[in-house]
Amino acid sequence: MDFDDTNEEAAFRAEARAFLAANATLKSVAKPVSRGRHIRAEEITRAKEWQAKKYAAGFAGITWPKRWGGRELAPIYNVIYAQEEELYAVPRGVFEIGLGMCIPTMMAYATPEQLERFVGPALRGEEIWCQLFSEPAGGSDVAALRTRAERDGDDWIINGQKIWTSGAHYCDYGIIVTRSDPNVPKHAGLTFFFLDMKSPGVECRPIKQISGTSHFNEVFFTDVRVPDAQRLGAVGAGWKVSITTLMNERLAVGEVPRPDVEDLLALTRMIDVDGEPAIRNVAVREKIADWHCRTQGLKFTRFRTMTALSRGQTPGPENSIAKVVNASKLQDIASYGLDLMGAAGMVMDPELAPLHALFQEGLLFSPGLRIAGGTDEILRNIIAERVLNLPADIRVDKDKAFNQVAHGKR
Amino acid sequence: MNFDFSDDLNQLRDQARRYLAEHCTSKHVRSVLEGEKSYDGALWQGMADMGWLGAAIPEEYGGAGLGHEGLCIIAEELGRVAAPVPFTSSICLAAEAVMLAGNSEQKRRLLTGFAAGMHIGTLAWAEGSGNPRESSFTPRLVGGKLTGTKWPVPDGGSADLCVVAAQDEAGRPILALADLRAGGVTRTALETIDPARPQARIDFAGTPAEQLGAAGEGWALLQSVLDRAAVLIAFEQLGGATTCLEMATAYAQERYAFGRPIGGYQAIKHKLADVYIANELARSNAYYGAWALQTGAAELTLAASSARVSATEAYHLASKENIQTHGGMGFTWAADCHLYYRRSKLLGLTIGSAGYWKNRLVTELETRNAA
Secondary structure, X not given: OEOOOOHXXXXXXXXXXXXXXXXXXXXXXXXXXXXXXXXXXXXXXXXXXXXXXXXXXXXXXXXXXXXXXXXXXXXXHHHHHXXXXXXXXXXXXXXXXXXXXXXXXXXXXXXXXXXXXXXXXXXXXXXXEEEEOOEOOXXXXXXXXOOEEEEEOOEEEEEEEEEEEEXXXXXXXXXXXXXXXXXXXXXXXXXXXXXXXXXXXXXXEEEOOOOOOOOXXXXXXXXXXXXXXXXXXXXXXXXXXXXXXXXXXXOOOOOOOOOOHHHHHHHHHHOEEOOEEHHHOHHHHHHHHHHHHHHHHHHHHHHHHHHHHHOOOOOOHHHHHHHHHXXXXXXXXHHHHHHHHHHHHHOOOOOOOHHHHHHHHHHHXXXXXXXXXXXXXXXXXXXXXXXXXXXOOOOOOOOOOHHHOOOOOO | XXXXXXXXXXXXXXXXXXXXXXXXXXXXXXXXXXXXXOOOHHHHHHHHHOOOOOOOOOHHHOOOOOHHHHHHHHHHHHHHOOOOOOHHHHHHHHHHHHXXXXXXXXXXXXXXXXXXXXXXXXXXXXXXXXXXXXXXXXXXXXXXEEEEEEEEEEOOOOOOEEEEEEEEOXXXXXXXXXXXXXXXXXXXXXXOOOOOOOEEEEEEEEEEEEEEOOOOOHHHHHHHHHHHHHHHHHHHHHHHHHHHHHHHHHHHHHOEEOOEEHHHOHHHHHHHHHHHHHHHHHHHHHHHHHHHHHHOOOOHHHHHHHHHHHHHHHHHHHHHHHHHHHHHHHHOOOOOHHHHHXXXXXXXXXXXXXXXXXXXHHHHHHHHHHO
């Protein structure tokens, strides 16, 4: 065993390091950024500039075909670049969905002319894409979505509501899955499109989260007209297309959400328990050790996945555990940090709260992490069914026409 | 990135698994658990013949020279079948202690016998309740004779050689190597939670013994030996935890309740998903330990502690939830679940419990951060 790159990987890593060193600031010297902010217009501009730089240097679309501006490298190179970029304070969270999910779906289903039009601008950071799947009545059960698409000549008319759409208010284009036929079972009545987010009848409203910030939107569709030429896949084949999108979820690159063990170590040196630094306390030490083992376990699980990629194998399901472990760990560490502070744990003023209120922010941010991108419960189902081959849940709606399926008031 | 075992070592794993499937069934485990034997002698000899016992012992001392990664593979496979042999005691503790602390004459004299299974070794640190602690070891080595008491000593009934945490004439901590075949030894078998890995009380009364390593370094040497053993035992624990998950999953697919397999209910699915998660984290931490042990990395203590804590907790979770998934049947003597439940706790205690290793882990984190 070793942690070494192959010669090719090492050369690529050196190239990535040189690019980042010349064009970005290390996180360790950059001003700390709170994660709870709303993304502002100037940050979009910065993100676009950064994406353009990456494109020019050959670090956008690392695994994509050369004809679309990519480098046609193996997935391991994506991970290597991400490992290096993670050390730098660069704009994140604006292009991941478009380049990770939307454009790959386009590549599988759009026409060559459409790809000619859309792939380049997306890769160069000129146009931002979003994904419109979740609905108020279709979260974990996303195929229960109700947004209607009705045929009207060469167009479709879309009416309904999507939710939890990241960045919808600044996106240029989106991919959307709709219900085109409610008279057939739920998976069979879906149709998939891409659309201009500036189309008449599209309205975005930010959702205020419990942390007080707004990362997500509700998007309302009122008689939005989409040409049939923007349909992706056959009429009624929207579920299959959606699976393509979800299969393209990027390989987790291992950004550990904070506060994590290092932050807890720092905190337990600052705070006293029974007259001595908290880190001297046996109970505190046991907690630190437990979380250290989880954090390290995930890190080395990622290394095992990278090894499979590096050997040209398909990684096993190991990496599917990362989000389940990270989300609860974050919530527990944040809560424990506040416990150690005692009554002062309530105080969120960054001037007063240790580490600029990192633990308080974590407390209010972490519940979302256990839900977004697959709830803890859905992820455990996936592990049980796909990894352990246990039977699927009973689905009473499976063979019923969608409009005959019982639904609640919420 | 090359953070997995090599193809050659994976072949060793396949070979070991095939051999053990035939020579170490639950019938073999039960013959020790329920019988008078203290270990399965035929299996032990077979392991020696295939070179497993000497996997990490250098060829110049009669070993196979596969390195510690090879030994990790063997440990995992033995853990999968809850093998009733003194592997942990003789190979992971005693042979490691000789390799680490012995002088070249001692290595030449002793290691070949460990590799060939000709003598069985063990390591005695415990003196009743408590985890390993500096300056707590009372047996004294005076003029080549050891006097004192240790309990529980793993495989203390069958061992020929015993590495003893002790003190010298001047009261300095040392490791002593006692010859249990000589006179002045009283061994008393102890009733334990896992009779397939017996424990004994040993009273030394002028037992012939020699010093292993430098005087005064006994505590540091013991900790180093335990670090190395922690990695190897983590693989044994991981193997057991893997079997528990396989057993529980298979049973949940076959057992019906309320008209369908119980594995279709989320109460079972999510429980077993949690076991899978714990096992994967333990596996990844154990691999890091294997790397640190094989390469002699400075991170060994931290890696070993993480591997130990992860594997201990994963095996405990997997073995208890395996019984739970089996329902009433899992609580019977006839079902094999208890073989693993017993073993998980035994292995979780044998070189100090999770609390000891958590504390050691955080001490390491503090030192690293201070540096």
